[in-house]
Amino acid sequence: MGFLPFVFPLAELEVGQHLYWQIGNFRIHGQVFMTSWLLIGALLALVVIGTKKMERDPKGVQNLLEFLWDYIRDLARTQIGEKVYRDWMPFIGTLFLFIFVSNWGGALVPWKLIELPSGELGAPTADINTTVALALLVSLSYFYAGLSNKGLRYFEYYVHPTPIMLPFKIVEDFTKPLSLSFRLFGNILADELVVAVLVFLVPLVLPVPVMFLGLFTSAIQALIFATLAAYYIGEAVEEHH
């Protein structure tokens, strides 16, 4: 029931335990969907409130949304380039917002108060399924971006400076989603574990700076994931002569 070397009460940590929902022949991790729906709901509520009555002089939530929009546009534009960033901005922005909301939601909301029969609620991004899903979407989208923008000339990219690059570039197609998913998964899970272990060992004061550090890493991870996704798409649509 537990997390390797600590056998005693750390069983509370419940790493690798899931609340299974059976749908037909498939099983899904219920706790991941429960938190992700709640967090997506909060995100959509914020968006709906902020865009309800938009004015030229922004007020309240509209300011926040415009700041986010501007931030995402700058991110997409610098990585993807002036020509096609508009097509990909919603995708990059959704990745950023979803990961950010998931990470912070996992760290800030006291999920522990809700008892589950098995497993525990937490950041959806601390589940490998979520991060791999996101990373595979990124892979699909950069292939799609390259092929739709340049047709079969996209494959010139694989032999670009010299044909020697071919094997490396093929390996890259596998390492990109692998590194994307494991970086996010590892950071968020590690953050949750560190906080949980510290809370167990020293339940006062000491975990607080680590929690702040966790918030910082969470935000950075969202930014890194979105930036890398945009960079891969930008690399795929880039015209090199």
Place this chain on the structure above:
Amino acid sequence: MPTLFLFGASEGGLFDFDATLPLMAVQVVLLTFILNALFFKPVGRVVEEREDFVNTSRAEAKKKIAEVERLETELKEQLKEARLEAQKVILEAEQDSENLYKEALALATSEANASREKARREIDSQRDKALNQLKSEAENLGDLIVERLLANK
């Protein structure tokens, strides 16, 4: 046993892949479309409208500033011309008044000279007349004296 469990052979574990993965992918794609409709498009429209508004306003303001500067230089030019004109007028007026003064002086001088001359001539003529009268009277007197003397004889 825990190691096996952690790396998820049969049930659970950290690396337990199942239908969560494709479902999550579908969910994120759906979220992309929803956010595009609810967030990216409307906010983008507002932000870009404002950017356009600011740009056109700035262009207009620049045009107005250019217009003002043009008018200012024009007015300055006009002011300079007016000043030059005014100086010319003043100069002319000064010259005119000087000429007038000189003329008046000359006229007055000549008049004064003329009246002095006239007076002198009058004095001369009166003196002459008086002298002549005196002379004639003297002669008359002389004649009378002579007559008387001769008569007495």
